[in-house]
Amino acid sequence: MKFNLFVIPFILGALILFAIIIYKYIRWIKSVDRKQEYFIRKNIFTFKTIRAIGEIIREALIHNKIYKKNPLLGYMHMSLAFGWFLLIVVGMIESSLSSGTLFKEPWLGIFFNYFITTPHGFHMADTLSFIMDLLLLIILSGVMLALIKRMRARFMGMKKTTKHHLYDRLALTSLWFIFPLRLLAESTTSAIHDNGSFLTGSIGNLISGLPVQAMELPLWWAYSMALFFFFVSLPFSRYMHIPTEVVHIFLKNWGVTVGEQYSGYSDIQINSCSRCGICIDPCQLNYACDITNVQSVYFIRDTRYNTLKDEVANNCLMCGRCSESCPVGLDLTMLRQQLRNKQEIPGKLYYNFIKKDNAIETTDVIYFAGCMTHLTPKIIISMKKIFKSAGINYWFMDEENGVCCGRPLRQQGFVQQSKDLVSKNLRIITESGAKLLVTSCPICYKSFKDEYTLSIPVMHHSEYIEQLVMQKKLKLNKTTIKTVYHDPCELGRGANIYDQPRNVLNKFTSLIPSESEREDSLCCGGSLSNTLIELSQQIKIRDNALEELTKHNPDVLITACPLCKKSFIHGNKAKVMDLAEIIADNIITDLNNNTTSSKVNKAELVLN
Amino acid sequence: MKNWGFTISTSRTIDMDKADLKTYNKITEKVPSAKRCLMCGACSATCAAHNHTSFNFRKCHLSFRRGQFENLAEELDKCMLCGKCKLVCPRGVNTRAIIFNMRIFLNDLNYKKISL
Numbered sequence: 001m002k003f004n005l006f007v008i009p010f011i012l013g014a015l016i017l018f019a020i021i022i023y024k025y026i027r028w029i030k031s032v033d034r035k036q037e038y039f040i041r042k043n044i045f046t047f048k049t050i051r052a053i054g055e056i057i058r059e060a061l062i063h064n065k066i067y068k069k070n071p072l073l074g075y076m077h078m079s080l081a082f083g084w085f086l087l088i089v090v091g092m093i094e095s096s097l098s099s100g101t102l103f104k105e106p107w108l109g110i111f112f113n114y115f116i117t118t119p120h121g122f123h124m125a126d127t128l129s130f131i132m133d134l135l136l137l138i139i140l141s142g143v144m145l146a147l148i149k150r151m152r153a154r155f156m157g158m159k160k161t162t163k164h165h166l167y168d169r170l171a172l173t174s175l176w177f178i179f180p181l182r183l184l185a186e187s188t189t190s191a192i193h194d195n196g197s198f199l200t201g202s203i204g205n206l207i208s209g210l211p212v213q214a215m216e217l218p219l220w221w222a223y224s225m226a227l228f229f230f231f232v233s234l235p236f237s238r239y240m241h242i243p244t245e246v247v248h249i250f251l252k253n254w255g256v257t258v259g260e261q262y263s264g265y266s267d268i269q270i271n272s273c274s275r276c277g278i279c280i281d282p283c284q285l286n287y288a289c290d291i292t293n294v295q296s297v298y299f300i301r302d303t304r305y306n307t308l309k310d311e312v313a314n315n316c317l318m319c320g321r322c323s324e325s326c327p328v329g330l331d332l333t334m335l336r337q338q339l340r341n342k343q344e345i346p347g348k349l350y351y352n353f354i355k356k357d358n359a360i361e362t363t364d365v366i367y368f369a370g371c372m373t374h375l376t377p378k379i380i381i382s383m384k385k386i387f388k389s390a391g392i393n394y395w396f397m398d399e400e401n402g403v404c405c406g407r408p409l410r411q412q413g414f415v416q417q418s419k420d421l422v423s424k425n426l427r428i429i430t431e432s433g434a435k436l437l438v439t440s441c442p443i444c445y446k447s448f449k450d451e452y453t454l455s456i457p458v459m460h461h462s463e464y465i466e467q468l469v470m471q472k473k474l475k476l477n478k479t480t481i482k483t484v485y486h487d488p489c490e491l492g493r494g495a496n497i498y499d500q501p502r503n504v505l506n507k508f509t510s511l512i513p514s515e516s517e518r519e520d521s522l523c524c525g526g527s528l529s530n531t532l533i534e535l536s537q538q539i540k541i542r543d544n545a546l547e548e549l550t551k552h553n554p555d556v557l558i559t560a561c562p563l564c565k566k567s568f569i570h571g572n573k574a575k576v577m578d579l580a581e582i583i584a585d586n587i588i589t590d591l592n593n594n595t596t597s598s599k600v601n602k603a604e605l606v607l608n
Numbered sequence: 609m610k611n612w613g614f615t616i617s618t619s620r621t622i623d624m625d626k627a628d629l630k631t632y633n634k635i636t637e638k639v640p641s642a643k644r645c646l647m648c649g650a651c652s653a654t655c656a657a658h659n660h661t662s663f664n665f666r667k668c669h670l671s672f673r674r675g676q677f678e679n680l681a682e683e684l685d686k687c688m689l690c691g692k693c694k695l696v697c698p699r700g701v702n703t704r705a706i707i708f709n710m711r712i713f714l715n716d717l718n719y720k721k722i723s724l
Contacts, residue, residue: 102686342712350685353661369658371690401659404688412689412708528691531708534641535700566695 001114002285006221007107013231013580017070020235021243024271031264033254038337052253060245061085064578065327069278070157077276079142081242085293087135092126104166110227113200115188117193126197133199146176160296162288164238165305171237174229188212193427201286229367238301242275245328247477248272258334260415264383266486269330279332284523288544289537296322296332302337303523311341311532318529322492324519340413346604350417354403354424361395366434368397368448369406370441372562379440380563381450382584383461387585390514395432407447411529419449426452427505438464440580442491442561449495460491462501462560464577471502475510475588483582485556486545486568488520488561501560501579508586509556517547522548524559546571558582570598627675635672635709642706644699651693651703657686665693665703672710681714691719 022114032040044051058064061082067074091109096102098116108115108270112132145156153161164172183200190196190204190211234240248268256265275297281383285291294315302308314338323332367387373379406421429437429452439445439457448458459467468474483505503512516522525533525541533541549557550573558572559565568576637643649666657663663686671680684707693703 203707351688352658352688353663371692375654375695377691402656402658403660404690406688408689408691414689417685459714526695528689528704531702531705532638534702563695565688 002105002108003216004114004217004220006217006224007111009221009224009228010107010110010232013228017231017234024235028264028267031267033259033261033265036256036259036263040251042256048049048253049250049272052250052476054247055249055253059327059329060242060249063327065329066276066278069325069327072130073156076142076145076149076156079138080146081140083139085227087132087139089133090128090135094125094132096122098122098129106420109222111220113189113195114216115497117189117195119289119439120216121563129195129197129596132598133197133201136179136183137199139414140183143176143179146213158276158277160280160283160292162275162280164275165301167233167237168275171233171239174226175232175239178223178230179218179224181223185216188216188219192216196347199389200457205233206217212588227505233382236598238273238275240271241328244268244271245274245329248330252329260330260341262338262341269335269458270300270304273297273304273330274328274330274607275301276327278325278327282321282608284319284321284525284541284544285315285317285533285537288540289533289584291533292503296336298327298328299336299339300332302328303335308339313529314412315532316530317489317523317527319489319523321520321523326494328506337411340411341415342413346416348358348416350420351403351424360428360431362433362435363393363395364391365394365428365438366397366432366437367394368400368405368439370398370444370562371402372443372566373440374398374402374431376562376565376578379565379578381578382578382580383438383440385584385587386461386465386474386580387587388467390468392473394438395434397428398434405441405444405447406451407443408528409448412531416563422447422452426454429454431455436464440562440578442488443563446466446490446494460497460560462504463497465583466504468501468568469507474583477585477586477588478508479586480556481582482553483511483558484514484549484552485511485517486514486524486549486557486559486564486572487517488559488564489521489523489527491560492521493519501558504583505558512554515551523563524561524567528563529595542567542571550574556582612670622674624674629673629675631675631677631713632673632700634713635706637710638709639702639705640702641699642669645701645703646699648698650698652697654692654696656690656692657688663685663687668710669706670704680710684711684714686709 005440007277021551061078063074063077063081067075088109091112095104095108095116098112099108147315149156149158153159183203186196187203187207190200191208191210194201194204196202196204228237234242250364251265251268258269258603277297279296280286283295286295294312297313299316301310302312313336318333318336320333325331365387367382367383369383384396403424404421405420405425409421410418435456437448437456438452438461439448440461442460445458445460448454453537465474471475485501485505486494487498502511522545523541524545525538546568554574557568557576558579559568559576560579561579565576565578568574631699645667647670652658652664652666655663655665663683665687667679668683671677689704689707691704694701697703
């Protein structure tokens, strides 16, 4: 058996690592929701598993998403992850070929050059040793880039990088030491036995004047010790993401989702975070308000080490820009939501006082304006005009005595209270027997879609208007107005509605693109999710968004959310209109056919 | 007697020497803008819960400020946290945060989850 005492730290480290990881995974997977477990059992032997493996290669090894952000940053991650992976695989192949059997000492591939000193002893030996040297060179270039990134993050396309804990710094240092030590150890052996390829061989030749015989063993010991320290610190540092990300990708592909309650899957997601810090730059609290300790990376770190404070959990706009940029694809907003959830007071009814005074009307379409829309009455007037022009029989559900949809409560963690409101609204909607629910507020829209168990379709007014225009129920004047569209957080990233409002605007105005739109769109600062920022900070966020949106001097800034409208309107930079308003202003009303309705319209316009 | 829908408030005395005013400071530490409130009542005028009940944020805030906590927890539970009050506030007070914190403070044992 090929053995030397310096192998022991490596074996010990690897054993400790596997024991801790297996213990942790069993505990987490056991505490995954029952409902979610069903998905695992259902999908484990399907095509989805193969798709997951594909994603693992693409994301965990090659780091495709980071490449898209910055090629150099992507290369750095790929060289370390994929390079090291290949180094292990090729090392295994090399050792199997040299010993002629598949089952040999498991450490042989790691310390190959020390034990196999005959350079050309087996099939493809030269090629393999060339590949090994090349891989080592690639990894070393990655380590170099990582060093540069620590000093100048801007060079890699990042304005700020993560400020790390002591654990992480220790693990990081041992990781950086592994490869240079391997290079030196292999080079010294090569100086003695001449068994290296272009890299280790040349360095071996260079240092052959030194007392290589005395240096060899200490260097191999140092290499093994670096591996030991890295392995032992891995489960307690950010490098836990290396194995956990693989588990996460499998579970994600099998259809496991983050629910409202903290579960084992949340633990897996939290441990999949590599603390790369890519989520720091898109955060508006970071660059507009200079709040630097609440970003998702720190939130997840604090959650993991049980040091989470209320200030960190609550100081977030929940705009979802970080989730959109996360290279691991974590549900950061939902995780924060889970941690915000308050303990429930069972059986308590909070909103007993709500009695529906107005009779429930039975119509095909229910219109739910939402609390915020009542503060922007122009949207309501416009929606009424749109309904009338399209000849739709609707019931305005919350015209008087409206009840909140429950989402603002839920975002602050009052789940029980929110459910109370949901059941109240649900009863009204079901009793009306309507076939469609239209809402003007993206917050309500998301709530109706995700938290209510409605049997009827829900539409935001931007979707509904698009449908009416496509069905030619609304005829619009062609105009030359230059418009720019702002994606509200809850409507865009929250509910994936990007195209519908743009399609409508393109029909009758000239829509100009803005710098950050669609998934990159900015938050207006009015978000209800944050209870900590003050008005002055909110204004900074708003001005930052307004600046981006009005760069190309649009005539009108269009949005589809009453809260965004309310925020932007005080910025005084451009004329702000809701989608419904600009539509209502440009409807061609047939005067000959329907004189009464046009009179009403005029009366309503005077009210404006 | 004719019912006018409103009555004259019964007279009452608040002994400010006995009132626990320190509690309010805990709220103002978290929400500094609370100090700007001038009790105009715009928040109560727009309140979604006020449509259904006599819930009145201005009153709750004033009671809390004076250290009168009787029935306040139950009263605050009527709020739906919709945030209309925050948008209409002429003084830029983060009313929603005040309610949120008062609620957690008064129901401390029930609501506390994240350790500080």
